[in-house]
Amino acid sequence: MIKHTVRKGETLFIIAQKYGISLSSLLAANPNIKNPSLIRPGQVVNVPKAAPQRTIVIPRESYGYNEMVSDLETLRESYPFIKVDSIGTTVMGRSIPVVRIGQGKKEVHYNGSFHANEWITTLLLMKFVEVYAKAYVSGKKIGTFNIKSLFDSVSLWVVPMVNPDGVQLVQGKIDTNSSTFANALRINRGSRDFSGWKANIRGVDLNDQFPAYWETEVSRRASSGPSPRDYTGTAPLSEPEARAMAEFTRAHNFRLVSAFHTQGEEIYWGYRGFEPNESQQIVNRFIEVSGYEAVRYVESDAGYKDWFIQEWRRPGFTVECGHGINPLPISQFWEIWGKVIGIFLMGMYV
Numbered sequence: 001m002i003k004h005t006v007r008k009g010e011t012l013f014i015i016a017q018k019y020g021i022s023l024s025s026l027l028a029a030n031p032n033i034k035n036p037s038l039i040r041p042g043q044v045v046n047v048p049k050a051a052p053q054r055t056i057v058i059p060r061e062s063y064g065y066n067e068m069v070s071d072l073e074t075l076r077e078s079y080p081f082i083k084v085d086s087i088g089t090t091v092m093g094r095s096i097p098v099v100r101i102g103q104g105k106k107e108v109h110y111n112g113s114f115h116a117n118e119w120i121t122t123l124l125l126m127k128f129v130e131v132y133a134k135a136y137v138s139g140k141k142i143g144t145f146n147i148k149s150l151f152d153s154v155s156l157w158v159v160p161m162v163n164p165d166g167v168q169l170v171q172g173k174i175d176t177n178s179s180t181f182a183n184a185l186r187i188n189r190g191s192r193d194f195s196g197w198k199a200n201i202r203g204v205d206l207n208d209q210f211p212a213y214w215e216t217e218v219s220r221r222a223s224s225g226p227s228p229r230d231y232t233g234t235a236p237l238s239e240p241e242a243r244a245m246a247e248f249t250r251a252h253n254f255r256l257v258s259a260f261h262t263q264g265e266e267i268y269w270g271y272r273g274f275e276p277n278e279s280q281q282i283v284n285r286f287i288e289v290s291g292y293e294a295v296r297y298v299e300s301d302a303g304y305k306d307w308f309i310q311e312w313r314r315p316g317f318t319v320e321c322g323h324g325i326n327p328l329p330i331s332q333f334w335e336i337w338g339k340v341i342g343i344f345l346m347g348m349y350v
């Protein structure tokens with residue numbers, strides 16, 4: 001049983017929602033409340049523990065767009081304080097979901113699957129949303145992190161899959177009779193093995209699309225046309241997925257962003273000297289909790305975190321989880337999870 005102190009504007013219904021329980025179970029735990037519509041700020045109510053939830057996000061091969069959308073719906077039903085919205089649509093018309101969890105003033109953003117064959121990052125973020133929600137309703141800590149105080153101080157916005165069309169292509173879920181598939185097949189030089197595909201469905205690398213020395217990136221990249229990877233597109237933000245991410249980011253006031261990728265167990269934290277001093281302290285904490293290496297600068301521009309750091313001069317990170325050949329096998333999931341969960345939590349705490 002948790003003791004909840006009623007705040008201004010709270011009703012029993014709102015309190016029940018916050019803890020992911022039904023109004024009737026809240027009332028049952030508070031027999032002293034005769035008139036449910038008369039509760040006042042400062043009053044203490046008993047909040048029963050939510051019934052143990054079944055596990056919703058299950059790591060498995062070929063966890064793609066439909067699996068994510070279905071899990072988001074189940075998460076929202078099981079934890080009514082989770083909000084799901086859309087930041088825009090892909091080339092093929094798929095809605096790109098964003099999940100909000102927490103109710104604090106401080107806004108933090110995480111995203112995954114900018115690159116199609118790195119879809120394991122979607123699963124990591126989905127699992128985190130579930131674990132975080134579950135810890136919140138049960139009043140538990142995760143490690144040394146006080147989840148209730150994180151939840152109250154931070155609004156976490158997660159875009160688990162920036163590039164749904166690309167993920168579907170890598171997983172063999174695009175209709176092979178479609179002209180979209182025929183075009184992707186041409187870009188892939190006739191090979192039906194799309195495991196090396198990072199781009200969106202039109203062959204543009206979404207992490208080479210942001211207005212941060214984009215022209216420099218164009219001259220550096222070998223691909224001068226649509227390609228499974230490293231093609232910048234014809235202009236910054238030419239692709240709807242990149243545009244949706246830029247508009248979403250501009251519409252918020254993020255204190256920190258992290259883009260989750262795979263390959264290398266490294267965390268990139270600098271960009272052309274635009275990064276604030278605190279980025280170094282923050283990355284040091286990420287390293288402590290994950291064992292990853294910190295890398296300040298790489299020969300690369302036009303990435304999402306580059307653009308964020310350049311525009312806002314706030315901490316932005318690219319976190320490379322895992323090692324091996326993409327797509328990483330699902331057998332690596334729990335090993336990666338153990339290293340990355342500290343980064344998920346620390347990114348909200350710092």
Ligand SMILES: [Zn+2]
Nearest residue numbers: 115118261262
């Ligand atoms: Zn990547």
